[in-house]
Amino acid sequence: MSAHSKKSIQPDISLTVCGYSKVLEIISNKWTALIIYALEDGRIRYGEIGKRIEGISKKMLTQTLRQLERDGLIRRDVTPSIPPIVAYSLSPLGESLIPLMLELKQWAKTHYSLVEQARAAYDHSVSQEHS
Template sequence: MTTPGLKKTPDISIAVCGYSKTLEIISNKWTVLVIYALEDGAIRYGEMGRRIDGISKKMLTQTLRQLERDGLVQRHLTPAIPPIVSYSLTPLGETLLKPLRELNDWTKVHYTQVETARQEYDQTYSASTENH
């Protein structure tokens, strides 16, 4: 119970919250798609770009660099003319596959409920604003 007039100390902080730190890693819309593209093993840059619908070369490069920086992806360079570049998940990156699959499973089961709730909300509040 909170005492009236006393300010409660925050117990949730962006700086220390594990959820916030996780979202910092995976919240880019391309990150999860790149991880899924790598889930079956090493893949060349060009093939990955063809597999991920709508991703530009710039975004693919930026996403791969960030994932490499985070220790989730490793870049493999095979000397050739032209050089062959492929990417794969690191052991740390592979640990993300299970929770991402669980989120995907949740989405398959529950996303229609989210869409329904959004429609109901929008109908309720658009009617409410029309009456004002």
């Protein structure tokens, strides 16, 4: 029996322990990534974030901003006025994600067309199998 037999393989990737899964838990939501991109250039008001991100509902924007604030990735600043002015900015922890997010963005620019080609080829082959 080889060293890589099914009996000898022990899980080495854990949803609760693995560092990758912990990071993905934070940034894998599409709205999270888009909000981080929106805040990349500095402080921005709630309404402006909503205008910059196509398709985000007020509910999703609010929920995602709260989660990012809870995670320590953004700061929420309230200026007392009537109505109050609420603006958001990346915290130093959030800013530390920018280089990684930019690498993902560059990867998408460089490689996403290949993903689309692979999907089309796969879908074509599956449709041929079922014909």
